Amino acid sequence: MKPLEEARAEVLSAVPLLGRERVSIRESLGRVLAGDVISPEDVPPFANSAMDGFAVRGADVTAAGSVLEVIGDLPAGSRSDLVVGPGEAIRIMTGAPMPAGADTVVRVEETLSEGSKVTINTAVDVGTAVRPAGGDVTRGQTVFTAGTRLTPMHVGVLSTVGVAEPDVFARPRVAFMSTGDELTPVGEALGPGAIRDSNRPMLRALLEETGVETVDLGIVRDDPEALRAALDRGAESDVVISTGGVSMGDYDVTKLVLEGDTHVDFWQVAIQPAKPFAFGRIGSALFFGLPGNPVSVLVSFEQFARPALLKMQGARAVLRPRIVARAGENLDTDPGKTVFVRVRVDGLADGEPTVVKAGGQASNVLSATAAADGFAVVPRGTGTVAAGEEVSVEMYKWPESREWLDDR
Ligand code: AMP
Ligand code: MG
Numbered sequence: 001m002k003p004l005e006e007a008r009a010e011v012l013s014a015v016p017l018l019g020r021e022r023v024s025i026r027e028s029l030g031r032v033l034a035g036d037v038i039s040p041e042d043v044p045p046f047a048n049s050a051m052d053g054f055a056v057r058g059a060d061v062t063a064a065g066s067v068l069e070v071i072g073d074l075p076a077g078s079r080s081d082l083v084v085g086p087g088e089a090i091r092i093m094t095g096a097p098m099p100a101g102a103d104t105v106v107r108v109e110e111t112l113s114e115g116s117k118v119t120i121n122t123a124v125d126v127g128t129a130v131r132p133a134g135g136d137v138t139r140g141q142t143v144f145t146a147g148t149r150l151t152p153m154h155v156g157v158l159s160t161v162g163v164a165e166p167d168v169f170a171r172p173r174v175a176f177m178s179t180g181d182e183l184t185p186v187g188e189a190l191g192p193g194a195i196r197d198s199n200r201p202m203l204r205a206l207l208e209e210t211g212v213e214t215v216d217l218g219i220v221r222d223d224p225e226a227l228r229a230a231l232d233r234g235a236e237s238d239v240v241i242s243t244g245g246v247s248m249g250d251y252d253v254t255k256l257v258l259e260g261d262t263h264v265d266f267w268q269v270a271i272q273p274a275k276p277f278a279f280g281r282i283g284s285a286l287f288f289g290l291p292g293n294p295v296s297v298l299v300s301f302e303q304f305a306r307p308a309l310l311k312m313q314g315a316r317a318v319l320r321p322r323i324v325a326r327a328g329e330n331l332d333t334d335p336g337k338t339v340f341v342r343v344r345v346d347g348l349a350d351g352e353p354t355v356v357k358a359g360g361q362a363s364n365v366l367s368a369t370a371a372a373d374g375f376a377v378v379p380r381g382t383g384t385v386a387a388g389e390e391v392s393v394e395m396y397k398w399p400e401s402r403e404w405l406d407d408r
Contacts (some may be wrong), residue, residue: 002269002306003380004303004338011279015311018170018238028150030211031168032314035316037144039161042134047098048309049074050319051129054111054118055102058126066120070113074099089118094298098130105129126305137161147316149211150408169314175234176203176286177217179227179244180292196226198291198366199243199297206301210309212239222253231257233284238312241305244292247276254278254289264289270380272337273363286312291301294364299340302396320374320394325353327385330377335383342372345399355393373399 001009001206005076020034023091049055055074058067072082076095084101092098092105104126137143143161144154150166158166178285183197184190197219207214215237220230222245234240245254246266255278257262264280264287274296278289286308290300307318325345333339353386357375359368374395378385 001268001337001383002277004269004271006279007264007267007269008107008307009305012311014026014281015308017273017314018165018172018312020169020314021169021200022165025164025166028158028166028168029152029155031150031166031171032211032310032315033144033146033148033150034142034167035146037158037161037163037166039137039141039143040139040161041162042139043160044131044133044135046231048131049092049098049105049125049129050093050094050131051105052093052108052127053091053109053250055084055099056089056104056106056120056124057084057102058085058104058124060089061104061120061124062126064122065122068118068120070116072099074388085163088093090329091118095191103127103130136373136380140321144267147314149310149313149315149317171212172214172238172309172312173213174207174239174241174309175215176207176241177230177234177239179220179222179224179242181251183219198294199292200341202294202366203241203243203297203301206298206306207241207309210306211313212309222251224253224257226308227257228254231282231287235277235285237285239284239286239309241288241289241290241301241307243290243297246278246289246291258289259284263287269300270337271299271303272334272339274303274340276316277304277339291363293359294366295342295363297407298366298369302375302394322377322394323348323353324390325376325388325393327376327387327391328354328356329387331357331385331391333378333383333385335381337402338380339378340394341374341378343366343374343376343393344393346371347362348399349402353393355391373397381393 069089072090074080074092074096076093078098081099106120106124110122178197178200184194185197217230220227245252247350268276269277276291280287288299288305310318331341341356344358345353347354358372374393376391376393
């Protein structure tokens with residue numbers, strides 16, 4: 001059996017990088033930067049006021065009680081040619097450019113206006129409430145480096161520095177299918193002996209979350225010709241993912257069809273669930289043959305396909321974040337494998353995360369995966385993690401806030 005890390009390294013080393021393209025900032029969420037982003041502008045572009053108040057010379061307000069002559073008004077979006085001289089002030093709004101001569105803003109709350117005069121009620125330090133040009137980002141500064149995956153906050157910063165069309169890596173097209181004679185799509189009546197095809201809808205959602213384009217090849221029957229045709233159609237995409245048919249059964253057609261193919265390897269990975277796994281190429285497409293059981297699909301997608309798809313898009317961070325938590329109960333696992341226990345994480349907000357099993361741990365019990373926040377990863381050679389001991393948890397989502405709306 002292949003250790004997990006070795007299997008993943010082998011997968012990642014086979015992953016090609018796609019081309020690059022420019023996209024509009026509107027379409028950039030989730031995309032990966034293909035080059036460093038150098039700011040073409042200062043942010044803010046000019047020194048401006050952080051407060052509604054009066055722009056003054058700092059030397060005039062070092063003591064409380066000075067009375068200044070108000071010579072003008074400066075709303076945001078306007079500018080003034082007036083120069084603030086000694087004993088003078090300009091009424092200024094938040095975001096308006098600092099007028100010449102002024103270096104300090106006194107908040108309106110600290111003043112008293114009467115006609116064209118303003119009294120400054122407190123002493124104010126020179127430079128107070130002025131946002132300098134380039135105080136956030138300076139022109140020429142590297143704001144992001146290549147390989148960064150864009151979040152809504154990155155989209156905000158790109159717009160603030162004036163980058164309308166970031167240079168990003170292309171997105172792979174991923175064709176996916178379920179295999180199995182027993183499968184019925186959701187929305188159709190279940191016949192005798194049939195079960196729902198849960199892999200394909202889940203896979204599509206996982207793929208969309210990974211930022212790739214998807215091509216649904218449907219449910220493929222356990223028939224070598226039908227499967228061959230579906231795989232060949234899939235090979236027109238960058239990646240093909242199938243589920244089912246990779247273990248030892250008589251009807252494991254994926255294995256029957258691809259076993260002799262020198263470009264596809266059938267692995268036994270030392271993990272639970274998701275021990276059987278096929279990987280290689282079909283034509284020029286990367287191929288992932290995931291097992292059939294839905295939890296195994298999730299685990300092998302998370303451990304192999306997701307990191308590969310992120311790497312293919314140029315991302316530097318391809319693994320989920322992990323936290324250390326205490327087991328809230330005994331976690332009994334097979335010491336011969338790295339075991340992924342579906343767990344709920346409690347106590348994160350208190351700084352004392354603990355994990356408990358989110359439900360049944362058999363590889364067909366999908367419900368526990370939705371109740372879970374991630375996988376407690378019990379390394380090979382461990383066996384039991386006793387209650388109170390620490391365990392590493394790979395978070396595939398963060399728990400919802402416990403502060404629920406109560407008016408529904
Ligand atoms: P297989 O490796 O094809 O024998 O599949 C292993 C188990 O997973 C069998 O019990 C299948 O019925 C089940 N299974 C396979 N594909 C799916 C699917 N798309 N959705 C739900 N269960 C599946
Ligand atoms: Mg099958």
